[in-house]
Amino acid sequence: MPIAISPPSISHYSYVPETKEKLDWADLPTIDLSLYGTPEGNAQLADTLIKAVRTKGFFYVTNFGISQEKVDKQFAIGQKFYELPLEEKLKYTPDLENGEYNGYRPAGRTVHDSGVRDRTEVYNIPKFDGFHPREHPAPVADNIGEIEEFARSLHDKILDPLHTLLALALELPPDFFVNLHKYENKSEDHLRYMKYSKYPAEDIPKLGGFYSRGHTDLGTLTLLFRQPVAALQIKDHETGEWKWAKPLDGSLTVNTCDTLSFLTGGYVKSTIHRVSVPPKDQQHVDRLGLLYFARPQNDLVLNTIDSPVLKREGYTQNEFEKAGVPVPTMEEFTFKKQKWQQGTGNKGAISYKEKEGQEILPGFKGQLFT
Ligand SMILES: O=C(O)CCC(=O)C(=O)O
Numbered sequence: 001m002p003i004a005i006s007p008p009s010i011s012h013y014s015y016v017p018e019t020k021e022k023l024d025w026a027d028l029p030t031i032d033l034s035l036y037g038t039p040e041g042n043a044q045l046a047d048t049l050i051k052a053v054r055t056k057g058f059f060y061v062t063n064f065g066i067s068q069e070k071v072d073k074q075f076a077i078g079q080k081f082y083e084l085p086l087e088e089k090l091k092y093t094p095d096l097e098n099g100e101y102n103g104y105r106p107a108g109r110t111v112h113d114s115g116v117r118d119r120t121e122v123y124n125i126p127k128f129d130g131f132h133p134r135e136h137p138a139p140v141a142d143n144i145g146e147i148e149e150f151a152r153s154l155h156d157k158i159l160d161p162l163h164t165l166l167a168l169a170l171e172l173p174p175d176f177f178v179n180l181h182k183y184e185n186k187s188e189d190h191l192r193y194m195k196y197s198k199y200p201a202e203d204i205p206k207l208g209g210f211y212s213r214g215h216t217d218l219g220t221l222t223l224l225f226r227q228p229v230a231a232l233q234i235k236d237h238e239t240g241e242w243k244w245a246k247p248l249d250g251s252l253t254v255n256t257c258d259t260l261s262f263l264t265g266g267y268v269k270s271t272i273h274r275v276s277v278p279p280k281d282q283q284h285v286d287r288l289g290l291l292y293f294a295r296p297q298n299d300l301v302l303n304t305i306d307s308p309v310l311k312r313e314g315y316t317q318n319e320f321e322k323a324g325v326p327v328p329t330m331e332e333f334t335f336k337k338q339k340w341q342q343g344t345g346n347k348g349a350i351s352y353k354e355k356e357g358q359e360i361l362p363g364f365k366g367q368l369f370t
């Protein structure tokens with residue numbers, strides 16, 4: 001019988017070599033999901049997880065049960081997408097000024113202090129929950145079944161276990177967070193292919209050291225797949241020091257985000273991270289990223305949850321509640337923060353300085369960090 005071979009162009013992705021430089025790497029805890037599923041394993045992992053998110057805000061996840069081949073295929077699809085001509089990609093740009101974010105975001109909308117523009121492109125693919133129908137260009141449309149399967153597997157194999165562990169750590173019913181993130185409920189989760197194009201050597205000194213400024217993400221958890229160009233840096237909650245996130249084989253990195261901080265009254269902090277200029281031996285390559293942004297259902301009102309741990313520890317009010325302002329729903333918060341992140345005030349491009357400190361909602365300001 002003939003063997004079906006898929007075209008090499010889409011099934012293959014070559015990773016660039018890792019840096020040889022000695023960087024100040026973060027020492028991050030690991031959630032080994034091969035231990036998940038027994039009462040003892042879950043108790044141990046829940047303890048590691050809550051300590052990780054309260055101290056570092058970032059952790060590795062290993063043994064999550066999705067093959068490297070499936071991950072590589074997603075990078076390959078992302079790469080094919082970015083090879084499309086700009087005019088083709090621009091056909092998929094949503095109303096970024098008003099907080100729409102699924103589809104294509106071109107580079108050049110943010111201006112560094114020196115006047116040099118960013119070189120970061122984003123393609124976001126919404127959750128396949130029936131509420132977000134979208135047209136996609138060929139490299140994505142031709143593989144949409146596999147993309148859906150991959151996105152759903154992230155939910156089942158990674159997010160559900162992490163959400164269960166988090167509920168255990170907060171002494172809540174185990175399905176508490178799983179139920180707020182049900183795949184069939186309308187939410188603004190998305191899968192992202194992200195490309196940071198290399199800069200001409202003469203522009204690198206004009207970047208102030210960063211491809212993008214320090215920020216927090218807006219959802220509950222962000223999953224970042226391993227890619228070898230060192231650039232992601234994390235601000236340690238305890239020491240305030242910036243450390244590099246090391247690309248570890250067979251792992252993904254996870255960070256906690258704004259919504260989890262709201263829901264836990266600040267007990268779990270939203271992690272500050274930034275994208276640095278890569279080390280010298282990697283400045284000549286493009287950096288392709290694969291990410292998944294998890295968010296609870298849109299109609300959730302973002303009040304602090306009722307947890308025995310939070311009560312005992314005194315984390316019973318988030319910033320909205322403390323300020324006595326209306327507490328937004330997830331949908332309201334998402335679109336307002338996306339608008340702040342992506343909007344340029346209809347000018348086409350905006351500086352970091354102009355964005356810093358703008359009010360997103362009463363009780364919550366947009367912050368950028370260096
Ligand atoms: O590319 C990275 O490593 C991080 C990207 C990031 O922080 C984001 O897209 O929110």
Ligand SMILES: [Fe+2]
Pocket residue numbers: 215216217273
């Ligand atoms: Fe981020």
